[in-house]
Amino acid sequence: MTNSAAAAPQSKKTVTLTDNETGKQFEFPVLDGSTGPRVIDIRKLYAETGMFTYDPGFTSTAACESGLTYIDGDEGVLLHRGYSIAELAEKSDFLEVCYLLLNGDLPNAAQKDEFVKIVTNHTMVHEQMQFFFRGFRRDSHPMAVMVGTIGALSAFYHDSLNIDDQRQREIAAFRLIAKMPTIAAMTYKYSIGQPFMYPRNDLSYAENFLYMTFAVPSEPYKINPILARAMDRILILHADHEQNASTSTVRLAGSSRANPFACIASGIASLWGPAHGGANEAVLKMLEEIGTVDRIPECIKRAKDKNDSFRLMGFGHRVYKNFDPRAKIMRETCHEVLKELNIKDPLLDIAMELERIALQDEYFIEKKLYPNVDFYSGIILKAMGFPTSMFTVLFAMARTVGWIAQWKEMIEEPTQRIGRPRQLYTGPVAREFVSIDKRK
Numbered sequence: 011m012t013n014s015a016a017a018a019p020q021s022k023k024t025v026t027l028t029d030n031e032t033g034k035q036f037e038f039p040v041l042d043g044s045t046g047p048r049v050i051d052i053r054k055l056y057a058e059t060g061m062f063t064y065d066p067g068f069t070s071t072a073a074c075e076s077g078l079t080y081i082d083g084d085e086g087v088l089l090h091r092g093y094s095i096a097e098l099a100e101k102s103d104f105l106e107v108c109y110l111l112l113n114g115d116l117p118n119a120a121q122k123d124e125f126v127k128i129v130t131n132h133t134m135v136h137e138q139m140q141f142f143f144r145g146f147r148r149d150s151h152p153m154a155v156m157v158g159t160i161g162a163l164s165a166f167y168h169d170s171l172n173i174d175d176q177r178q179r180e181i182a183a184f185r186l187i188a189k190m191p192t193i194a195a196m197t198y199k200y201s202i203g204q205p206f207m208y209p210r211n212d213l214s215y216a217e218n219f220l221y222m223t224f225a226v227p228s229e230p231y232k233i234n235p236i237l238a239r240a241m242d243r244i245l246i247l248h249a250d251h252e253q254n255a256s257t258s259t260v261r262l263a264g265s266s267r268a269n270p271f272a273c274i275a276s277g278i279a280s281l282w283g284p285a286h287g288g289a290n291e292a293v294l295k296m297l298e299e300i301g302t303v304d305r306i307p308e309c310i311k312r313a314k315d316k317n318d319s320f321r322l323m324g325f326g327h328r329v330y331k332n333f334d335p336r337a338k339i340m341r342e343t344c345h346e347v348l349k350e351l352n353i354k355d356p357l358l359d360i361a362m363e364l365e366r367i368a369l370q371d372e373y374f375i376e377k378k379l380y381p382n383v384d385f386y387s388g389i390i391l392k393a394m395g396f397p398t399s400m401f402t403v404l405f406a407m408a409r410t411v412g413w414i415a416q417w418k419e420m421i422e423e424p425t426q427r428i429g430r431p432r433q434l435y436t437g438p439v440a441r442e443f444v445s446i447d448k449r450k
Contacts, residue, residue, distance in 0.1 A: 108125075179418060
């Protein structure tokens with residue numbers, strides 16, 4: 011695997027910072043990327059001014075240079091290595107997108123076959139892993155199990171921990187992408203007391219995951235191509251999303267030269283947060299709170315009231331100010347799945363009516379509060395039989411390739427340094443120690 015990300019071209023433009031207190035001026039270069047906002051290079055800011063920048067949440071700070079994913083939230087654009095997410099979801103499959111993210115280009119037929127073969131041959135996990143599961147309570151949250159088991163892979167695969175060895179980095183990448191569905195399915199099976207199902211080499215990535223999750227040894231499992239394609243699209247649409255919280259966590263952990271399994275475990279832990287990976291789970295909880303279709307008008311009225319704490323989950327997006335480019339694809343997939351399964355579920359009825367009203371309501375249209383990818387993915391996963399506690403696990407399974415690609419890109423960056431954010435200190439200054447017998 012090679013890193014095809016080109017270095018950002020150096021701009022001759024500069025910006026000037028003026029310290030009004032001293033009258034001194036400081037000049038900093040401006041860097042141009044291939045697209046998107048320009049960046050002020052402040053790497054020498056502290057050395058030249060003795061000051062830091064203050065940016066809580068890093069919403070205006072570029073912490074790295076990357077050639078993987080580009081988002082334009084205002085225009086509703088999401089590109090992986092220059093390819094639109096709509097084209098990839100429509101014309102590719104998940105492993106082809108994995109190859110693209112890892113290598114920089116789409117594979118030809120021979121490269122695709124070889125890549126799929128290697129991933130398929132790594133889907134089994136060490137047999138002792140099944141005993142590792144027994145240390146967890148059956149009612150443990152699946153994400154807790156995922157954090158522990160993925161981190162534990164470093165104890166089983168010692169031959170892919172040397173991050174300075176390109177071949178070992180490649181093997182670690184293959185292992186993580188291949189074994190994540192196996193461990194995710196094992197997590198689900200363990201929680202319901204069913205036997206683990208070994209992966210099958212004759213199935214596709216998405217088919218294999220559905221088989222390991224829902225098959226039982228006592229009867230044959232029939233692959234539903236519509237559900238398999240829906241799962242594949244869910245994986246594609248969540249594969250990478252630029253420098254979000256979990257990806258930044260993986261990069262920060264990796265900057266300390268931690269092994270790749272530990273880094274991905276850190277990403278899973280960050281994704282577990284309800285503000286990040288739990289959005290589609292929140293959609294289902296909202297639908298349960300609404301309860302019945304006839305309560306939807308009341309809930310929409312409450313959502314429009316700024317003084318009411320009720321919020322409609324799954325509408326709008328923090329990054330996409332116009333529309334979520336993944337949502338249209340997921341909407342089509344959602345309706346395909348519901349039609350195929352013909353499920354009579356009150357929550358799904360509420361979801362579809364809520365979608366219909368929101369797409370026609372002037373308030374939602376004016377504020378661009380369209381149903382986002384989380385709204386539809388939650389509905390699809392529920393219809394397919396996944397409990398809400400597994401939703402974030404599936405998110406982690408999809409995002410693993412993005413995390414690995416970001417980690418790999420960072421490790422192969424010659425100027426890579428350990429992450430060390432700064433702070434604005436507001437605590438007490440130097441204090442004299444008082445012995446305990448003299449403290450009041």
